Amino acid sequence: MLLEKYLTTRKHTETLCNPLEIEDYVPQAVEFASPPRWHLAHVTWFFEELILKQYLHEYVEFHPGFNFLFNSYYRNAGERAIRSQRGIFTRPTVELVYEYRKHVDAHMKKLLSSPISDNVEYLVTLGVNHEQQHQELLITDLKYVLGLNPLFPPYDTDRNLVADKNTTDGWISIAEGLYEIGHKSDSFCYDNELGSHKVFLQDYQIASSLVTNGDYIEFMEDGGYDNFNYWLDEGWTWLSSNKINSPLYWHKVSGEWHYYTLAGLKPVDKEAMLAHVSYYEANAFAHWKNLRLPTEFEWEAACQQFDWGKRWEWTSSAYQAYPGFSIGEGAVGEYNGKFMVNQMVLRGASVATAKDHGRHTYRNFFHPQMQWQFSGLRLAK
Amino acid sequence: MLLEKYLTTRKHTETLCNPLEIEDYVPQAVEFASPPRWHLAHVTWFFEELILKQYLHEYVEFHPGFNFLFNSYYRNAGERAIRSQRGIFTRPTVELVYEYRKHVDAHMKKLLSSPISDNVEYLVTLGVNHEQQHQELLITDLKYVLGLNPLFPPYDTDRNLVADKNTTDGWISIAEGLYEIGHKSDSFCYDNELGSHKVFLQDYQIASSLVTNGDYIEFMEDGGYDNFNYWLDEGWTWLSSNKINSPLYWHKVSGEWHYYTLAGLKPVDKEAMLAHVSYYEANAFAHWKNLRLPTEFEWEAACQQFDWGKRWEWTSSAYQAYPGFSIGEGAVGEYNGKFMVNQMVLRGASVATAKDHGRHTYRNFFHPQMQWQFSGLRLAK
């Protein structure tokens, strides 16, 4: 069953690439967004480097240069290419990367056809979840590189990934008290969700539905991007020095707001959920409304009572360790803990998240200026 | 009595400047550390701009160019000089700045000799506290500019501001439960301390004493600055690109660690409390010890049981709003709220803090790479 999960996940990654031309696999438009070729190879490297090389007897690595090229940030796994250079290497060819995938898949099948230790099972599960994360990144990074192309090429004209508005409006009231936070069941989760613990929350209310494009246009038309009083100081600096005046991918065409979707450039749908805003924008919008963002604990304590899963939702919580958190040994320990500074937590999941990958304790995190995710917001008070 | 407090505070600022030469008042070595002339004028501007101009009948501003020059970051108070340029203006002369102080003091005396409204009382109290904060900054900024001078000129050979080690060692145990956090009494506090509220804490232990220079030298000698596993990812980048391999002001002279103190360059006192480390360093040290930093709530809940007040102590808490926090109107509202992102909380007070300025609910905050404060650390587990 783990093998099946492995194979399904691996196949799904390749299915996502079906609409691509060879050229789409290569460029890296910006340091934080990697090209599809790199994602395809990096997730494969994870299985090769952390599992096959350690646990499959007599495994021979596919190519001696790949560890250097496709390690992302694991310092314990040796030297690696600079992150900003993932798009400047013309080789290996895309074809060779697909061969690499086949080679690793064949050996993983071999490994998983015999009984495996708990540790290997954990690592394979981690690898599968890791690949699912990269499926999401593959889509969001691809949107970034296509979206800044002045030709606005569609990825797939049938998949715009626009999300309709929630059908329920209004506020959910939560009473003051102690709430249990964090992952408890035996199923897989990341180390940063562990350490189930109590948090005391004051009375609060949280919105049933997410902010829509139409809501946000009101903020924009009310001068939201021109009034520093709505903004965090670093947000205002970010906005000023990058000349930001709308969510990412928005363009005014003949007086009307349009946005690049994965199906091409389209008029903004006012009823659809807002996406591609930074924490600074989410926070400024809430401030303009005289409301606020929920903390990640408020979100988790209330999430059974509202729909979620189409947008990553910015919370007001900085990304920090739960009580009792500890960092594992070696490369696996570098997964989450070392990023616990200067980032904000997002909760939920998005239209680009792999189907069985989201869960209500999942903690995503990004720097406050990042807009390229399908990130929206839900208000609280 | 408010007048007396006002006058004492104003006088103390000038007393701190007694040992200075005119030249010491002018340069700004780095964007975050302002010159004494600027501090002297800026705290005065606060009283002039936010109080005298609004509430003293027929008050005439001292100089039409000073609002531009001595506003720090209050956007609601109009255009202001770029922060990095506080040291490039040769004028006004230091003498003129002292006249400015006299002028404002005379008018403040006049204002405070008649009955004043609650609002004015609040603003004057805020101004006094603001000036006390700048007394601390004046000392720390001055240390910075003197400390990077290759001549290592002393500020005052009788005041090194080195702090002896705490006399008590060991761990204080705190039981799991709900603790009241935040400012409650009627006395003055900043808006970021308000909103007294309950926080649930797990069982924890917190050290009676602060880490010493000797403790930290053990970390350094064990290769602490060479092993990325101890460091947050952004901390490692910071250390690598700035070639950091010791606390600020430390120099190895003939094989022995020395540090610049306000009394000049001295051998490091191993028994004294560590200072001038960044959050990254504090965190790495704790990691190396297999321990951690306390949260700001753990600190506040335990602080009656240990000595504090000589070092600002890094906590593991990001600087965020307390429940119910709201930002005031106008320039005064810009005091704290707009900085609530990407900064870490420090608790306590330091040898450079004005005597009646510290309190156990006080929340100081800096970016994680800042070393120039008298910042140390206390361990928790």
Place this chain on the structure above:
Amino acid sequence: MLLEKYLTTRKHTETLCNPLEIEDYVPQAVEFASPPRWHLAHVTWFFEELILKQYLHEYVEFHPGFNFLFNSYYRNAGERAIRSQRGIFTRPTVELVYEYRKHVDAHMKKLLSSPISDNVEYLVTLGVNHEQQHQELLITDLKYVLGLNPLFPPYDTDRNLVADKNTTDGWISIAEGLYEIGHKSDSFCYDNELGSHKVFLQDYQIASSLVTNGDYIEFMEDGGYDNFNYWLDEGWTWLSSNKINSPLYWHKVSGEWHYYTLAGLKPVDKEAMLAHVSYYEANAFAHWKNLRLPTEFEWEAACQQFDWGKRWEWTSSAYQAYPGFSIGEGAVGEYNGKFMVNQMVLRGASVATAKDHGRHTYRNFFHPQMQWQFSGLRLAK
């Protein structure tokens, strides 16, 4: 005959691309080195924008977005993509760019099948020469992107473009006197070669042969990169901040110098001509030898007496206008004149230069830090 020349040149560009994979066409490793896809399209854009759109009746542009994407720096031809972004666009596909070439070729054939004006003849000739320049750039830019790939992929294992040493050694003496400089015949040349004029030269001697890799290794082994006295001040800064300690593409492998050639990584051939040095390096080498580089006038006055054409040769002349130089109107006028500051002249031609493209009055020019051309040096005294 112009048509034939046009077609031969166009075909040669595509022949150069024969060994490429699709992936090789896309990335831009550094701002100054453009990807093959861009070169293929840009030279085509030149014919379309400056000739077909103006002079072929009812010509319809191939694609409305291509003027923006493939204009290089001609401000008179409208807005254009930022130079550093030539490698971040995944589309148009390489296939579409080849179609673009076919489309323009078909229309150019049509235009050139009827009698054309002198102006159009001039522009077509300019366009052909422009494409030849880009053939050279295509090879040098490709070498750059392949050469920094840690896999060192060969472009063509049969074409390393290493150039053997000149067979003649020794010094050529030229007597003081007036020499005629600049282009005189009716054949094509760039505007910057025009204005044939007299220059007075003192007695001088110029080397028959170019500096070899072996010569340069002596300089390196004598500490050439460690002694600031050999270097121009800005050269020393360049070397220090970029950690340069060898010509471009050189790597020490097991104690022996190797270099990336278009046929892959090879041991450095000490008998071969040095290439890929900057002006700073050329100048420092000459200084170390107690000799100097020739001026571009000395080079031109002597060039009949030595072999040249395999390396662009750095001269000591800054790139400036000849007497009587004037800048043409419109986009064509932007070809050369606006670059006449902060660049140095190179004379000769290289192994990558199109066969009938070099001539003895040709003035190439680059910023002094550029190493990526097949640039070498000849000494003078």
Place this chain on the structure above:
Amino acid sequence: MLLEKYLTTRKHTETLCNPLEIEDYVPQAVEFASPPRWHLAHVTWFFEELILKQYLHEYVEFHPGFNFLFNSYYRNAGERAIRSQRGIFTRPTVELVYEYRKHVDAHMKKLLSSPISDNVEYLVTLGVNHEQQHQELLITDLKYVLGLNPLFPPYDTDRNLVADKNTTDGWISIAEGLYEIGHKSDSFCYDNELGSHKVFLQDYQIASSLVTNGDYIEFMEDGGYDNFNYWLDEGWTWLSSNKINSPLYWHKVSGEWHYYTLAGLKPVDKEAMLAHVSYYEANAFAHWKNLRLPTEFEWEAACQQFDWGKRWEWTSSAYQAYPGFSIGEGAVGEYNGKFMVNQMVLRGASVATAKDHGRHTYRNFFHPQMQWQFSGLRLAK
């Protein structure tokens, strides 16, 4: 007589500082403009380091830290403070720097009271000329720091250093032929003027008078700063990224152009000579006029026939070595030669130049974007 010259020069430097407040001596507004305190000390260091320490028996250096602090760029004289940090050191005090001057003067008197070698005579003469250069820099650097102060403090209300227009207009014609260029007499000159040599010039005409502020305003009002066709490519980039739209120190006040002069902010005098333009601006202005700048050789061959000496005049010549130029040994050899790249030659002298310091063979040189000198232009055709 050399002693007298020495003493007069030294005294004049101090006279220039008479109008200064202590605060004026300290700040460095920008890397290229040093503070008066630094100039006062650096010229003194030159005498101490290169003469007294070598040639005065038993001379003891004034302060062990001064070689580090006041060496400018002489790598052969040891480690030195980073150029950008000349304004961040609060000490030594200005008073101590004046003592340093007295100390060195006393010892120089001693040295010069006995017979000295030719070499020492040369070095003293060089030191005197060096100090005269720094007198000019002291004034121009001081203007820079005062001129960007929003209070526009005057240096001396009686010395505005505005230069009246030349009284003679019209063109001087020079016939084609060989002209002798470079320094010939026995009097002092810099090494870059040596190597008297013949240059062949074509027929040309050069203007009798310099461009005035009024002329330049015409260019500005004709959209000179908005039309890229007038500009070198790097000039246009410079102008765009620095938002330049006038000469340095110009401000539009109530619709009229004003400029900061050393006597304070004044309306621009249209009859006065233009100053504070970069090479890019000078070149663009000439281009707009359909004229050009003269080469440095044209300037030198014609200069007997026009008035000069109030503005440094940009020429179209890059700063390069004369035939036969060679770099001296040691620190003195670093004076000129190592800057021969990326700079343009200015000829003449300015209102800020020491009286007997200018000569018609003098070659000043700056990077093309520099505006802070009293730099103007003379047209040629």
